[in-house]
Amino acid sequence: MPSSQAKVLSKSTLYKLLSHHPIASRPKPPLVVDVREGPYSHLNPASIQDALYYLEDERSPTSSATSPSTSVATSATQPRTDLWLPYKIHSSPNGDDDDTIRQSVWTITARSTATAKLNYSKERVTEILGSQDYDERYNIIPPVDGSAVQLEYLPMKPTKLNKELVRIHLQLLSRFKCAVDGNPDPANEFMNFWIPCTLQDPLLLQIVLFTSSCWLSETRHFSKALQYAHKHQVYRMLNSQLTDQQAQTSDTLVLGVVQMIADSWYWGATHDLKAHLSGLRGMITLRGGLSQLGLRGYLAKMVLIHDIVMALAHEIKPSMYGHPGFEFRDSRAMPFNTAFNTPFISNWQSFKECSNSLQLHPSTAQILDDMRGLFSAILALPRNPSSEHVQRVLSTAQWFHERILNLPEDTPALQSPRPSHSSRASSVESPGSSAGSLRTDKSSSPSLLPDIMYRVIRKVALIYCKAILNRSPISSACSEEDIQVLWLSIWKSGLATWKSVLGIFAWVMIALVTNCHKIGPGRLIKTLTMSTMMSIGMENWDVFNHIAKTSFRLQRWLAGGRDDTNDLMGGEKVVDKYGFGMIDALPPVDIPADVESSEDI
Template identity: 30%
Template sequence: MSESVQQSRQKYRGSKFWEGRLKLSTSCTECHRRKQKCDQQQPCRQCARRYPQPECIYRDVKIPANKREHPSTTVIATPLVRKPALESVGVEEVTETKGATISIATLHQFDTAEGYQQMLSSMVSQLQCNTLSDHQVDQDTASPNLRAKFTWEGGSNNSESQWQLQKSRRKKSSVSPHDIAISSVDPLHFLGITPTTQNAGLLHAFINIITKYVFSIDGKPGPNHYNDVWIPWAMKSPLLAYLGIFSSACYQAEAQRSSPENAALALGYKTKSLRLLNEMLSDPKLATSNEAIGAVVNIMITEWYWNNHEVVKQHMEGLVQIIKLKGGLDELGPGHCLREMILTTDYCLCVTYDWEPLFEHLVKDPSEYPVHISIPFIDPPSSFVEIASQLKISKETAIILDDMRFLFKTTVHQLDGDVSGLEKAKIASTSTWIQQRISDMPDGSQGPLLVQDFIYKSCRIAALVYCNAIVSHIPLSKACSLTDLNQLWAVMWQVKLSRWKQIPGIFLFIMLAAAPAAQHTPHGRFLKNMMKATALSMMLDSWEVVDKSMYTYVNLQRWLRRGSEVAMGSSTPKALEFLHFYRI
């Protein structure tokens, strides 16, 4: 090689063009392929913002000391290290409070937080004796009969075709995603979970069926933060993805008329999820992340559905401590979806177990809100009689709702301060008069109009339950008898869910009357699900209405407890003896 050629190459290597090539060669393979700027993090910003997230692989560039030879490159498949998922939505990890800064490392200084982690470890140890191992959970252990239990969206059962499609994809699992077209890659490769047919089917059920009923009564949600932002973000987390699969496994066990407490597959996913959560809580950087908080809320809701009272209480205490370390509910980042979901869940647990809310916050009186979410627990701009035509309810229904609104207001007023004996007697006589007035109204068994007015019948039964509790000064769980519960259950589901969706405030008023008494019954889980979904759907229109209404209901429970203290215990979950196909 001539000296002139060597001099020209040496001159080129010292120029800015050579520096640019070095910088390009130190980029990850994905940024190099797309010709984008790489910040050389793990994963880099460009890879972290993509969904599904590709593997962020770097070349190890070795430059000889004499700089006379071409640089040799060695491709190293760096393991994918996930940063906290909350970073992708711009939530900071630094937790500050007014006047003080809380260090995440102080997590181990709180006995309750340590106790929560010990509880998770103990729970995992107990479950391992009766459940499938992680290896068995991630295998396709489901039989064709199990797979046929789920009916996918659209009304057709195509689980067998899904099974064959996923089975064919498994043959390609050993191929690197960078060596084949993205259209032929199983998405589960990028979600942090084992890509098996079983996982794919259960995750499909969670995303396309279960999540549709979180913020919607009839499974047809409008634009909302949970379905549009939270779920796509949460599925990037292996922990939250496995929790979604765990929820689907519980519903699958229910569809097979078996309790999730006895279903090996559901318990196997539960064990795996708890182990992942415990590992996350042991990491100071992830212990107070939105990912960990969302996971605790998810587990708690699932346990609440199947009435595991003691387990729910332990998860709730752990969540309270994590929120304290985070700095409070206001430190959960931009948007209020997670904060309001936690508060709504707290209220729902109070309704079921008749205890006090654990998260203190400022409850504001709603000023203006849409007419269709009107509810008897708050003072409205107009009475129900005045807006009956807008709500498309009968005059008799409106009268009952107005009477109950007046009764709630006068009863809860007794909690505001000292009430004289004369005022107590006046309230007692008023309660008795309203109870008698509603009892004298037609029960709907006669008359051409009231026979088919199932909304009126439902409101009348629920109102009598409330009146019985207030007049007798007993908890709602005792005031609602089994006869009342069966009558209400038979009547309220004669109304389509699409119709209840038009009047969610009245629907919530009815369900709150029966929820405490229904928790030990098989169809109590459906009431819990609908109660939470109705409250969250109303939250999209006005959080203040939901917050004030549930706060008033909790105050009513507190007043009823003064006369009779009832310990709400746990019960063994029972499988549904039938599958209730409600009217959409």
């Protein structure tokens, strides 16, 4: 527990201490426009300025001087931008965002992981476990709940290894929290709440260290000893706060448990996942419901989104969503966003009508409209439908299935050569249209461009039709072989492509995630599904709520009243078996023999 001395420090004493901190006199951060390139381009500079300065304090002058992208201030009135651009991440010459993302992941992994490996070899796990007394000195910072205090320093033991783990969080892992393609808007309101919270609070920062260590263990850059050491620290801090009546239902503790639920689902043991989920239910009940949580409703959304995505992935009932005592409403009315158009929502603009704005081939739009009609027919069934009602739905599914099956595997030829009917192909030629662009040479003839989105949507539609015709769970209609083919197609078409059609992508991922729990890419599929739903839910809760309701009703109908045999499952065994699902996206990371003189470390 923190010392009594630390607890009674007055605000004036605290501010006096902070005023002598070296960060207090540092210049203002550069403007967002100045940091559009680089590993921090997805973050708001003002939100994490002090934390980044703290991380970069021990950068060697030689390393900074040799970087072609650095810009060190020459006076106290000029902003230092070298910490925002420790290395250059160039835009792809053909405007291909996905090439840039892949190169960014490669570069960040090579630099940060090499440095982390070096520091790990020096500091070792025993020092991490021996940092208990040191960490608790930092608990004098006011809680994050409603606090406007800017980040002044990181509440952790300032080892070089810990700093590299935070860098991996900021530069890489945080990118996919609420953005499918790893490129969130620096002005994203949720990210500007979440990132400072994870760095300011001691518990949340320890969870950041744990999450980064999980990823390094998954990529085989580290042994699991580091992961277990940070897990021990997280559990120690969790238990300490859970026994404190003032802290046991705080926003930061709830946020920490939600993150541990995600980490357990991705990398942890099943019993840990269930324990965290059960504990979260109890904390929210003690708090008085989801509506009592802070962070402008974002915390309540995080709780429900994680609960919903995991339940859909395992085709089970959610733990909180739809249960008494866990109601949540977002009163904010958001305008219609065409990118959120999805077959899960009836009575919206047809995909044929918005095919140009979404850059869909006419056949792709027709498939999506057919699937919307089929889902609507199922939703329209009475609670106890007659055999005639059910047969009518099955006949519709059979007709759609045969029509889609008769379509070619690749994009059919267009009946009309007019550009307005060739939305996706023409968009590649148009300089003013970038959303959903294919990873293809723009000099290619539009008629020769492959439409991988069409292939994916056609195959997923056949999976849904098969499940409906057999009235069996989606997981039984979506084989592991199907998932492997679809996953490679999704990756090949580029994540930026799917970010431009998030409503469609949610429909795709909900099918894939039901049967991904025992295959190599499973962790990445789960992460992308969560990221997709977070992106939609944080921006427009009404749309997300409709997607969730339709998905659960469809799964219940497909179950046909049969008892659920599925259950939640942590990802530890599968990750231990397969490692990182896209190993070709990572560079080999070796520590140079002459580590002390290496400028890359």
